[in-house]
Amino acid sequence: MTTPQDPIHGSCLCGAVRFEIIGPPLWLTYCHCTRCRKVGGRANLAIRAEHFRWVSGADRVVRYVPDPPHDLVRCFCGSCGTYLGEPDTNDVGFPIAASCLDDDPGVRPVLHEYTAELAPWEEILDDLPQFEGAPPSGG
Numbered sequence: 224m225t226t227p228q229d230p231i232h233g234s235c236l237c238g239a240v241r242f243e244i245i246g247p248p249l250w251l252t253y254c255h256c257t258r259c260r261k262v263g264g265r266a267n268l269a270i271r272a273e274h275f276r277w278v279s280g281a282d283r284v285v286r287y288v289p290d291p292p293h294d295l296v297r298c299f300c301g302s303c304g305t306y307l308g309e310p311d312t313n314d315v316g317f318p319i320a321a322s323c324l325d326d327d328p329g330v331r332p333v334l335h336e337y338t339a340e341l342a343p344w345e346e347i348l349d350d351l352p353q354f355e356g357a358p359p360s361g362g
């Protein structure tokens with residue numbers, strides 16, 4: 224278990240990129256949009272920018288800048304390709320790929336978003352609230 228004052232650690236598959244989150248996460252959601260599907264990042268942990276820091280491998284991170292209207296820059300390990308989320312690209316807050324976490328973030332998924340873009344082979348098997356697009360409150 225992780226208590227709020229413990230850093231939450233994350234890393235890529237090859238271990239070159241490591242980061243930590245030093246404050247309580249905001250929330251955890253499942254996003255079914257095609258963009259998250261393509262990068263394999265379904266579970267997104269929203270955090271405050273001030274709580275994020277690279278521990279190692281920041282120079283190994285490669286960034287994908289999407290075409291408008293999308294503006295969040297997606298980060299990947301340049302060695303193993305692991306999707307890291309959209310860290311360090313917004314000065315307020317951003318989603319981290321929960322799949323990279325090595326510790327329990329202490330929060331659990333609260334909703335499904337962008338279910339209108341659900342893949343034909345995907346099935347939602349829990350009772351969490353579902354939103355066809357972005358949730359009204361932003362999470």
Ligand SMILES: [Zn+2]
Nearest residue numbers: 235237300303
């Ligand atoms: Zn890697």
Ligand SMILES: [Zn+2]
Nearest residue numbers: 254255256259
């Ligand atoms: Zn998404």
